[in-house]
Amino acid sequence: MAAAGSAATSDSGQVLIADGRNVWFYDRDLQQVTVKPVDAALSATPIMLLSAAPKCARHSTSVIAGQKDGLSWLRIKPRGSEADFARPCWGLRALKLRQMILEDKLGQEATLTFSRSQRNASVTAAEVSFTPPKDVDVIGTPQK
Numbered sequence: 001m002a003a004a005g006s007a008a009t010s011d012s013g014q015v016l017i018a019d020g021r022n023v024w025f026y027d028r029d030l031q032q033v034t035v036k037p038v039d040a041a042l043s044a045t046p047i048m049l050l051s052a053a054p055k056c057a058r059h060s061t062s063v064i065a066g067q068k069d070g071l072s073w074l075r076i077k078p079r080g081s082e083a084d085f086a087r088p089c090w091g092l093r094a095l096k097l098r099q100m101i102l103e104d105k106l107g108q109e110a111t112l113t114f115s116r117s118q119r120n121a122s123v124t125a126a127e128v129s130f131t132p133p134k135d136v137d138v139i140g141t142p143q144k
Contacts, residue, residue: 015028062075097117
């Protein structure tokens with residue numbers, strides 16, 4: 001998540017913001033924003049897997065994938081074809097998530113490293129609000 005101000009000041013990269021109603025994905029290079037209602041957007045993404053939502057088990061199964069780089073790995077297998085990811089893996093140390101490797105449907109891989117995570121941290125409304133910049137294409141309709 002990023003504050004709206006930080007999204008507007010950088011020239012490249014991507015920003016993902018969830019404001020409680022909508023999930024905004026801003027690709028600065030493409031000058032494009034995709035917005036989806038939070039329930040629809042999160043149900044098929046790795047973000048859903050990180051939530052404590054009981055619905056998680058309905059959308060995926062998990063398999064122990066061994067040890068590597070000092071981490072215990074867990075492979076998540078999404079159920080159904082609507083998921084935005086093909087094979088997410090979680091790297092755990094001392095029962096804490098340290099790394100997540102995601103492969104999308106096109107075979108592109110991204111690695112997320114969690115070095116300073118905090119559960120249930122306070123977040124201000126400004127940190128999760130987003131207004132698309134002028135002159136960008138917006139795909140989707142935000143929930144009010």
